Amino acid sequence: MMNRDTSSPKKPLTKHELNQIWYRWGFTHLSSMSYEKIQAHAWAYSYIPFARKYYHDEPEKKRRLLKRHSMFYNTEPQTGQLINGIVASLEEQIALGNNVSEEMPVNIKATLMGPLAGIGDSIIQGIVVPILLSIAMSLASGGSPLGPIFYIVTYGILGPMISYIAFHSGYRLGVNAIDIIVGENSKRITDAFNILGVMVVGALAANTIVLKTIAKVPLGGKTKPLESVLNGIFPGLLPLIIVLFGWWLVSSKQYSATKVILILTVIVTIGCLIGLF
Amino acid sequence: MMNRDTSSPKKPLTKHELNQIWYRWGFTHLSSMSYEKIQAHAWAYSYIPFARKYYHDEPEKKRRLLKRHSMFYNTEPQTGQLINGIVASLEEQIALGNNVSEEMPVNIKATLMGPLAGIGDSIIQGIVVPILLSIAMSLASGGSPLGPIFYIVTYGILGPMISYIAFHSGYRLGVNAIDIIVGENSKRITDAFNILGVMVVGALAANTIVLKTIAKVPLGGKTKPLESVLNGIFPGLLPLIIVLFGWWLVSSKQYSATKVILILTVIVTIGCLIGLF
Amino acid sequence: MMNRDTSSPKKPLTKHELNQIWYRWGFTHLSSMSYEKIQAHAWAYSYIPFARKYYHDEPEKKRRLLKRHSMFYNTEPQTGQLINGIVASLEEQIALGNNVSEEMPVNIKATLMGPLAGIGDSIIQGIVVPILLSIAMSLASGGSPLGPIFYIVTYGILGPMISYIAFHSGYRLGVNAIDIIVGENSKRITDAFNILGVMVVGALAANTIVLKTIAKVPLGGKTKPLESVLNGIFPGLLPLIIVLFGWWLVSSKQYSATKVILILTVIVTIGCLIGLF
Amino acid sequence: MNTDLLFPALLTGIFCYLGAIETPWLFGMSGGFYIVGRPLIAGFLIGIFFGDIKAGILCGLAVQAVFIANLSTGGATNSEITYAAYGGIGLAMATTKNPAIALTLAILIGQTFGLIFYNGRMALYSFWNNRADKAANENNDHGIVLNHLIYPQITTFILRAVPVFLAIYFGKGLVNWLIHSIPQEVTHIIQVLGGVLPALGIALLMSIVIKNKAHLIFFMAGFVLLSFAKLSMIAIVFLAALVAYLYYYASAHSNGTDYQKNESSQGGTGSTDTKDEYEDDDLF
Amino acid sequence: MNTDLLFPALLTGIFCYLGAIETPWLFGMSGGFYIVGRPLIAGFLIGIFFGDIKAGILCGLAVQAVFIANLSTGGATNSEITYAAYGGIGLAMATTKNPAIALTLAILIGQTFGLIFYNGRMALYSFWNNRADKAANENNDHGIVLNHLIYPQITTFILRAVPVFLAIYFGKGLVNWLIHSIPQEVTHIIQVLGGVLPALGIALLMSIVIKNKAHLIFFMAGFVLLSFAKLSMIAIVFLAALVAYLYYYASAHSNGTDYQKNESSQGGTGSTDTKDEYEDDDLF
Amino acid sequence: MNTDLLFPALLTGIFCYLGAIETPWLFGMSGGFYIVGRPLIAGFLIGIFFGDIKAGILCGLAVQAVFIANLSTGGATNSEITYAAYGGIGLAMATTKNPAIALTLAILIGQTFGLIFYNGRMALYSFWNNRADKAANENNDHGIVLNHLIYPQITTFILRAVPVFLAIYFGKGLVNWLIHSIPQEVTHIIQVLGGVLPALGIALLMSIVIKNKAHLIFFMAGFVLLSFAKLSMIAIVFLAALVAYLYYYASAHSNGTDYQKNESSQGGTGSTDTKDEYEDDDLF
């Protein structure tokens, strides 16, 4: 063990060690989440083997490593592995004694976690999950297990895959990845994904919200169900009105979810009582 | 009354007086329309209460006011209220003795009436009215009063609303509104509305023109109705041909409506006589 | 005949002589095609009457004309008539003694044949022919002659028409046509046609590839045909997978058509044997 | 005196005045020309007057289809839609209540009689305009009211309500006789023509909105979405809005750069953001 | 002791822990929150535990619809979806197996009890965080493992598995009594509400993705493609991708020129080509 | 001598020559390769020759589907479609008239025999080319005619009409025997293969038109509009035209500003207008 002194050339990370950093974070990113630190300690935790490899006889360096990876941190944990990849490449440089300052990983984490949380959340929670779920729900109609199985398989592959690819791309590109993430082109891609998201959310609204009126309207002597009249003009008009109203409450009025639930309950109750729904 | 001399500070227009200018024009814009003056005198008429308020003891100013608002004028009367709003703010400035020349309202009317007639006519007559009517027509099928009632209610709200919003926006923005109307961005918006209009008109063509052939074609021994063959290739091909032909007559040949009616009548007559339609 | 000496003013091409150049190429462009020369000699052949008209007593000039039009040449023969038109105008200038060098036609042929082959092949073979054929095929279903007749008539008009218009546009524009063909705007138009082509090819894939599975899946006790399950999620999923696989073989793996046929045969055979298809 | 016909004919005449472009009483064009003046609404109202709403609406439908894209720009009109609607539907309701008859009469009246009266009135109004001018010049408020509002309205009431009333009240017999002499072939031609004539209105609309021949592509897309994809007009309006927005967006960026060129070129991204917010204000 | 209920209730409690956002065992959020935590999957699993998969999935479907667009951003959540799913569906499966009951219970649990426990736990965790911090400062690897992983997980296991188990095991009677006292009108209201509540999730999604009011045009297009054109979600995703690409492309060119301005302006076409290849790398 | 078969076989052989890519008589490729050479047309014609148009067209349909995207670029071809069509359909019509047989034979012939003859002929033609070159060099018009037109056409007539005629006339027995020995499983495989093989043609088309992987988005949109939205090819062409125009427009503006940069920058709007009119000329 004596030949592993600081002057001896340290070896780069093996594929296995790299993957260890990836899956340690992949498993425990939120396992100690509080509003105060959120994903902070998952970093320290995922760098323990790394610390043992490079700094087993340099306790001060190890301490600095663990400290700088115990600071507040939060991003979307799957797409966000890109940052973990970049940081892994930087920490490796630092450990190998190359000319990279120890502030670098800290700065990069602070700079990138915001943008990646934004784009990651819109894509994962705004687009991928709702779409897969709505397909699964249509497959599950009547109680068929095909629906849940479909979702388990597809997201079970997709989620870890995104995580894996993001991490290794980050590691491969290193700091060059930053340009890609915060650069002009990235803004354009994010905007485009937003457009995609908005259209999909529109379809989702039409697909999942159900509101039918049971009122009847007099039409030339006879009465006709209002619902079929509305359907002739604009199928899904009531769900559309409801969702636009909800959006207005949430975005313009800044109402909380619980408040909106209460308001919707009141509306539905009144509507039911006066024989509208 | 003596304290209302020219030196005394005049009061700005009240909400009521402003609305008076709006609805006097809103009601009578075309009530004395000739090709010579079209909407000219509706201006003078709508400024009578204004003239009485500000110039009741300055007859020369009042005369100039009424004169400059008796000149040829024409625009789309609903969207065009934007101009009336702008001019109202200018006339108020003039009346209050602020530094606005009396040519200003005249120039603004002359500059803006053209562009606003263009965009207003395309939107109202080219998009809004045909769409509402075609929905109303589908609701009215079989003779149901729902159709006309739908149209009366929707346009009855929309028309005056456009007029009201346009007027008050104009008044609020004053001359700044001009940039918005004749500026580069406005050209782009107008162009975009045109694209919208063109697509809607295409749909309208498919929706309202009906022409079916009753000819039969021999097909492998048996005969088959030509209409069902055409439907298999291109539903609505005959209406499409007719409307493109009509468009060519109108836009390239510059034929009048009556001439086109005659030509279509001849074609239909011949087609019927030879057993085509 | 003595008055037709070199000093006498030569007459420009008549409409008939021009059309002769067009149809001589239009008929025989590939009639002696080898990989070595492809459309080379069709040029010489189409300039024989021209040579007789202008150079009947200048054998050296005639020889140079025929030689420079016997060089390797290849483009899409219908859209490519644009080049023939341009060259006809240049050769006419040369023959009339105007200031055009004899290298000009040669250079223009060499410069333009590539771009025009590219855009021409994508439009004719990639868009026009497959679309017309797929309409014809749907008309022919059940064995109706309407299908083939439809194709014969439409392409029989379209093909020669493109050829004719291209030739005469080329002749009219002369060298100015080059800017249009290789200029920036042309690149944009080509790109746009490509987009059109890609979408149409996507539809074509869905329209012509047929692959259905006969496997059954167990679903809550009973079994259900897998095909109807797939159809509920993504109609045409199997054809899509097959075509994307084929595309990957062709474009990334650079496999030959015969190789791909063999691979597909193997896949289908195995699939049939294990009861999948 | 036929009192059964008197009141319906009278009301039809009066509404032919109330639906005119120059009528002020229903908030100008908004409630007059654009609502009461539409053949569909005319059919509904005349149906009420004649006590047969359903027949009225069916006649209104037939006439409306032809005039769906009726245009009045710069004071000029391609067909006098109000005379056409109230004259044609009114006479049809007084006789056979047949929509095809209503349509034929409407076209005949709209393109001949209607246009003549329309242009005649326009000419007459120059006279009142002249007097309104003089009133303005003389500071005579009352004169303006009389010559801009009162006299012109009396003029047009006479020119609209009276002839339409007379045509229906006294024309009934003649029209009845005509209808019964029409051979079946002609009825068929009229029916086919009723389907074809909306093409004129559409063609006129096209000549207004299509400013670039390449935009025929958008026309075809709209056509195809209805005829092939069987989408309704409303759905197509929303899809067309999407296309229009993309068009707007594509042009925006060009102008964005255009603009920045005249300014100093720092802060490209920042100024794009401003643009984005700007769009909001203008479009909604 | 009711062993029939014991194991299903126990398993439901355990999976309420396994589906939590802070659970590590199934590759973090990927397998936990995003899979086991979804009500549809919860319904499937609870169905297996209670020996009635079909009823479980039907309950899962009802609850999933309301929470389709559940959001957890920045650690904050709008409703505690995991308590809601396992508590609501679990209790319903232990009693009537009625989807509407599952839904009502899920909402009640998710918005009250669930949120309180969630935020309580978040507060508690600061305590472990503090200790993990100190461990890092002291180079104490083991301390990090304990305070980042072991202790917090024991905490949350107690806070999730235990109450859900108790609620199902002992709450069955109460819930049964409640269900039978609900008047039919209320059941109807709950049913209607179940259709309306997904609007909340959608509205929250909208407030995230719609950054410019004009983009409501895209929302409407998506809505219309489903409601009028009856396209499926998958088809719409592809069409939306096309629209997004056009949007991207339109913005690309603007920036293209922007960029070239700072460079020398030769080789405009060449640099566009580079751009094109660049697009590939980024998008796929 | 079997005269019943003689004339159909002869005509099929002759049309296999007339539909070849190198045939001049029907306005070159336009009427030859692109019309007579298409399997659908071949089926129609061979149906006429054999007196059973319907069966001919059904065979033509099966073969056409596989070769819908047949390509000939730069003189090279991926399968000899004309031999395939006339050989395959001809032999099938002479025997069972079964479309699946026609398809199998067409593929076998097109990919082996056909490609060999095609490339063999291409090689032979170099000989005539050489002589045509010399003729040009010697100012020998007649030599050009002979070596560009007459001799090559005789060559190809021999290489196409003769073997196809012989194959049908004398191959009938062999093919009949083969057909009856094919086990049912193989027939099934051939049928499935017939549905799958068009994928090759499409894949080749894709490799031509898709120049940027991101453009797969447009491919998917086209696919989805047909498979999900059930639109017809024609409708999709028009919608694709709209998309292409938006793409063109978005690129236009970029270049618009590009261009203006080299000019003086006054009159931005004016020059855009010119652009617009320019578009017209180019696109139509």
Ligand SMILES: OC[C@H]1O[C@H](O)[C@@H](O)[C@@H](O)[C@@H]1O
């Ligand atoms: O064109 C502007 C305007 O002109 C006249 O006032 C009338 O024809 C209106 O219908 C039109 O809107």
Ligand SMILES: OC[C@H]1O[C@H](O)[C@@H](O)[C@@H](O)[C@@H]1O
């Ligand atoms: O917003 C980023 C990120 O914040 C927290 O970690 C959680 O709410 C995650 O679900 C979310 O993705």
Ligand SMILES: OC[C@H]1O[C@H](O)[C@@H](O)[C@@H](O)[C@@H]1O
């Ligand atoms: O590629 C250009 C051109 O090359 C050859 O002439 C043939 O393959 C044609 O089909 C093709 O159009």
